[in-house]
Amino acid sequence: MSESQLEIHITTKNRWQELQFTLTQLRLQEGYEHARIVVFDDGSTDNTSNLLAVHFPEVERLRNEKSRGLIHCRNYMLNNCRAEFAISLDDDAHFVDKSVFKYIQKSFENEQVGVLAFRIFWGKQLPENTAHAQSSERVQSFVGCGHAWRLSVWRQIENYPAWWKFYGEEDFAAYQLYKRNIYILYQPNVFVQHRVEVKSRKNDSDYQQRLRRAWRAGWFLMLLFYPLNVFFRSFAYSVFTQFKNRIFKSEPQAIKPMLLAIIDFLLAIPRLLKNRKSLTKKEFYEFQRLPSAKIYWTPNS
Known part of the structure; x- marks a missing residue:
């Protein structure tokens, strides 16, 4: 993987402990040294930016002195991305496996794919068995805590609507992608643990x-x-x-x-x-036939 291919974007606010764990896990990824890691501190008051500089000096830091919201931060990072592909992670989400970058790159070899949606486990304690028998497939949408963009595709659509504050931004992008016949591909080999009890x-x-x-x-x-x-x-x-x-x-x-x-x-x-x-009626009903976003994943699903 060349240095120009991949960026990882994380937005955070007053969650240093969660962020620290996520970044520590990221360091274990094969190819980490070639990726650009960007953390946007959205108005934290817990000294996050200074702690980042001390403990993760390789990470590029952005900061809002006053919070402007998650969607604003994601728009800014995507609009200023210098790589071909951008991975978005929440500050309380991390990759379980240590070689996911190769699956991300391989999936983007399909030129119709604009976004990769990852397999996500929602919970603080991983199950003993995380094996799966799922296949990659086109889906309706994706989840904010774990996905990747092809930047040339991001530049073809409108930014996430920052005035919504939170929720709905991924579906806002998904409808635009569908109208352009650009795929959102579910990639189960990229496994993320979102450390939240819903x-x-x-x-x-x-x-x-x-x-x-x-x-x-x-x-x-x-x-x-x-x-x-x-x-x-x-x-x-x-x-x-x-x-x-x-x-x-x-x-x-x-x-x-x-x-x-x-x-x-x-x-x-x-x-x-x-x-x-x-959407036209035809587009709408065809869209509804696509599998829904894989929002929650459990071993028995």
Whole structure:
């Protein structure tokens, strides 16, 4: 692998311990010495940038003195990337195997592939058996915590929408790629552990904010890319089922983020309509036939 081929992008904020573990694991990768590692410190107050300089001097550091958000940071790194391919990892995600770069390069030999989606285990404790019998295949979308871009393809589409703050940006890119017949390829041989317990997030202080942003991002995507008649049905069904199955049954406290998300969506309608890039009905139903993004991976799936 030549020095010009690969960059690894990580955005972080006040999570030095997680970041330190991720970078320590990265150092074990075959070909690490030839890759450019970029860490964007998005307004940390825990001395992250100074600690990076001391413990990982080979890492290129970027910093916002005041946080501007994950999507802003990812856009900046991709727009200033000097390599052919860019790997995106969360600061709490790392490669389990030590020779993944070769699979990434090999997959990009297919010129139709614009993005690689990695196999991801979501949890703090790896299962004993991590073997798989999956094959590479074209999928609808990819996950932010572990994927790779072909930079020539990134430059053909619009940036991630930074004003969304969080959630939905990968699907925003995925619809644009589909309209250009550029593939998102699921590559199970690149195995990432995302060191997060998803079920425990309900106890986090930002859980309701996450719900609000996830719901509104889904509706933003519908209005931007769905045929109008499909949008109206899908939006109504989405709101109805969330009220029926979540708010009226298991999670009544979700009423507040739901109502705030609806208000966010209504206020954003003029901006969304102005930038609407709808799929045709034929494109939409063909897209729906592709396998969904492999968001969670477990040994028995």
